[in-house]
Amino acid sequence: MYRRLMLLCAAALAFALPAAALASCGAENCPLDHASRWSEAPFSFDVSYQYIDQNQPRVGNDDASVGALPRHHDEIRTLNRATTGRASYRFAGAWSVSAALPYIERFHAHIHNHLGAPEYERWEYNGIGDLEVDGLRAFGGGEGRSRYFATAGVKMPTGVTDVRNEAGDQPEPAARPGSGSWDFLVGAGSEWRVGGTRADDSGSIPLRLSVTGRLNGRGTEEYRIGSQVQAHLASELPIGRTVAVLGQANFRVKGKDDVGASGLEEEDTGGSWLYLSPGLRVSTGSRASIYGLVQIPVYQRVNGIQLVSDANLYLGVTGGIF
Numbered sequence: 001m002y003r004r005l006m007l008l009c010a011a012a013l014a015f016a017l018p019a020a021a022l023a024s025c026g027a028e029n030c031p032l033d034h035a036s037r038w039s040e041a042p043f044s045f046d047v048s049y050q051y052i053d054q055n056q057p058r059v060g061n062d063d064a065s066v067g068a069l070p071r072h073h074d075e076i077r078t079l080n081r082a083t084t085g086r087a088s089y090r091f092a093g094a095w096s097v098s099a100a101l102p103y104i105e106r107f108h109a110h111i112h113n114h115l116g117a118p119e120y121e122r123w124e125y126n127g128i129g130d131l132e133v134d135g136l137r138a139f140g141g142g143e144g145r146s147r148y149f150a151t152a153g154v155k156m157p158t159g160v161t162d163v164r165n166e167a168g169d170q171p172e173p174a175a176r177p178g179s180g181s182w183d184f185l186v187g188a189g190s191e192w193r194v195g196g197t198r199a200d201d202s203g204s205i206p207l208r209l210s211v212t213g214r215l216n217g218r219g220t221e222e223y224r225i226g227s228q229v230q231a232h233l234a235s236e237l238p239i240g241r242t243v244a245v246l247g248q249a250n251f252r253v254k255g256k257d258d259v260g261a262s263g264l265e266e267e268d269t270g271g272s273w274l275y276l277s278p279g280l281r282v283s284t285g286s287r288a289s290i291y292g293l294v295q296i297p298v299y300q301r302v303n304g305i306q307l308v309s310d311a312n313l314y315l316g317v318t319g320g321i322f
Contacts, residue, residue, distance in 0.1 A: 041287075041320025044088045048316030052080040054307035061301050067111065069305040071265055074111040074118075078175065078307055081105040082129070094138045101158070102129035104177040121169060127160030127177040134185065145193040145204075151212070155183040161220045173223035173262055174269075181219030187212035189232075208234045222260025226270050229253050236281070246279035246293060256303060268304035273297060279314070288319035 055077045057064045067074040082105070088098040109122040134153030140146060159178015164170055173179065189210030210232045216225040234248040257269035279293030295312035302308065 042090050043321045044090075044319065045321070046084075046086040046088075046316055046318040048084050048086070048314060050080065050082040050084070051313040052082075052309050054078040054080070054309045056308050056310065057305055058300060058302050058308045059305050064305060069268075070113075071268065071305065072113055073172070073264070074113065075305075075307050076109040076111065077107070078109075079107040096136045096138075097134065098136070099131065099133045101131050102177075103127070104129045104159075106175065106177070108171050108175050121165065121167070123163060123165045123171050123175075125160075125163035125177075127163065128158065129177045130159040130179060130183075131156045132185075146190060148190045149188065151185070151187040151189075153185040155179075155181075155185070157181055157219060172264055173220040173260075174225060174257065176220065179216070179219040179223075179225060181217040181224065183214060183216045183225075185212055185214050205235060205237060208232070218258075218260065221262045222258075223262050224258040224260065226255035226257045228255065242283040244281045246277075246281055246291065248275075248277040248279075248293070250275040250277055250295065265304065268302075268306055271300070271302035271306065273301075274299035275312075277314075284317075287321070288317060290317045291315070 057066055057068060057075065059068055066076055082102045084100055084102040086098060086100040088096060090096045103126070105126040107122070107124050109120070112119045112121050132153055132155040134151055136149055136151045139148040139150075157178055157180045159176070159180075161173075161176050161178045161180050162170070163176055170176075187210060189208065191206055191208045193204040194207055195204050212230045214228045214230070216227060218224045229252070231251045232248060234246075236247070237245045239245060251272075251274045253272045254270045256266055257264075259266045259269075275295045275297050277293045277295045279291060281289050281291040283289045291314075293314045295314065297308065297311070300308050
């Protein structure tokens with residue numbers, strides 16, 4: 001049980017990576033809590049795929065039309081596909097470390113209002129994103145049914161930042177695969193076991209709560225993505241020996257960006273989001289399983305006008321090497 005907690009928490013923090021570039025043009029989502037089920041494995045892996053289609057302009061709490069608030073750029077659509085590889089290693093003691101690296105595929109389109117003449121611009125590009133490395137220290141153990149952990153991590157500017165279109169123009173800094181910045185994360189959380197037998201926790205249901213803060217540095221064009229706080233409440237209900245129903249609530253609040261030398265509108269960044277994320281996990285053998293979740297927004301409040309999605313899709317495979 002103690003070893004299991006270290007792995008699941010390391011994976012949970014690693015899931016934050018694909019959301020590093022978060023602005024009205026980036027991938028507006030809330031990272032999931034992702035629990036590893038490989039309690040005895042010193043090494044675990046996860047390969048996941050995200051699909052996020054931001055095609056709905058929003059002003060405050062309400063849907064709007066493109067250009068509802070006059071801007072230099074009127075955002076139309078950002079389609080994000082991210083494939084992320086993660087690896088976690090558990091040391092003999094209470095420490096573990098994880099690393100995650102995404103591959104981003106993105107379509108982005110907006111209207112550039114130059115001297116009163118609207119001009120349609122679009123980009124289709126792909127590339128490696130930013131590498132994130134996280135460390136975790138677990139606390140607790142013994143016969144207790146609650147465990148606690150603390151985490152710290154850094155995101156490195158390894159991602160692609162030059163993604164010019166055919167006209168030689170770059171998209172907004174937050175829409176590129178890499179932010180060009182060094183970012184830092186700290187977090188804490190706990191897990192409780194509900195029901196089951198106290199002797200071995202058989203038949204019990206895990207309930208996990210975690211909070212992570214992210215402080216972003218300056219990156220491309222001196223752009224600094226706003227600091228943010230994420231909170232997750234997650235659990236899973238086994239159904240038989242191979243299937244488990246997953247359920248999560250994911251909340252994120254993000255401050256406004258410092259747009260630096262980009263010339264973008266700072267008032268169109270930041271906001272608050274709350275998602276409910278149901279899903280399913282199916283074991284495919286003794287050392288692997290596949291999972292899927294749908295992230296459904298139940299509350300979205302944005303500053304200014306920004307693009308949002310109706311739902312986000314997560315698919316993945318995870319396993320352990322003993």
